[in-house]
Amino acid sequence: MSAPILNAPVPVLEVDRLTAGYVPGLPIVRGASLRVAAGEVLTVIGPNGSGKSTLLKAIMGLVGIASGSVRFAGREIAGRPTHEIVLAGIGFVPQTANLFATLSIEDNLRAGGHVLRSELGEHLDRAYAMFPALADKRRDKARTLSGGQRQMLAIARALMTDPRLLILDEPTAGLAPQVVGEVFGQLKSLAGSGVAVLMVEQNAKAALRQSDRGLVLVEGCNRIEGVASALLEDEEVIAAFLGRGERRGKAASAEVLSP
Ligand SMILES: Nc1ncnc2c1ncn2[C@@H]1O[C@H](COP(=O)(O)OP(=O)(O)O)[C@@H](O)[C@H]1O
Ligand SMILES: [Mg+2]
DSSP states (O other): OOOOOTTOOOEEEEEEEEEEESBTTBOSEEEEEEEEETTOEEEEEOOTTSSHHHHHHHHTTSSEEEEEEEEETTEEOTTOOHHHHHHHTEEEEOSSSOSOTTSBHHHHHHHHTTTOSSOHHHHHHHHHHHOHHHHHTTTSBGGGSOHHHHHHHHHHHHHTTOOSEEEEESTTTTOOHHHHHHHHHHHHHHHHTTOEEEEEOSOHHHHHHTOSEEEEEETTEEEEEEEHHHHTTOHHHIIIIIOTTGGGTOOOOOOOOOO
């Protein structure tokens, strides 16, 4: 284990030289490392197919790990079954299939909290306090929600177990620009309450603006990492992920270019 750096916050999640993939001998994540502390937002960006989703799935026990370690709250969780990882305190919002469209909003939240032995009502109250739009529609089917509201429900559902770390895969994919800001704002305030947030995003510029640190993953390993404000000024990051002219404040898309 590496020596702790003075004054650095103690990480809740510590991924060290992780190698993982779908087929033995064909790693997709190749030696990736990251750390997230309580109250911190870390955003992972990178080209399509660089292994961002696979990295999140490997942390969650959904993809086979060949080597490396995943330490959560001081315990090794690499290779543990997903339900144990969730119970240990990690909430996961996958990119797709993150809610039950034909169930009501409330039943989706109940499903998220099904492992709770008590205090389900309290957790529901808290979810509705955080997302008032969901409270107004609690009896409606999830499929009747707007894209932004669906993403809020998926987040609220993952928060039902009171995680210390929330992991999200492209939480703003397909959302209108004004809703993108709302989702990032919610995640930032969640971090303000002490939860660690790790997300993968294609809306690189908007995400980095609301993040503490960023990591660029290329071909399954760390390419660039640092404080988010520095990445927003980094020439290579601008050229590949943010588009020219971003620093001068011109309107430009945050489209991710293939290498
Ligand atoms: N279920 C799967 N089975 C086999 N290969 C997969 C699977 N999902 C993704 N891959 C492959 O893993 C690589 C990385 O995919 P992914 O982690 O989804 O990238 P990203 O999220 O960065 O776009 C791609 O080459 C993709 O084809
Ligand atoms: Mg992905």
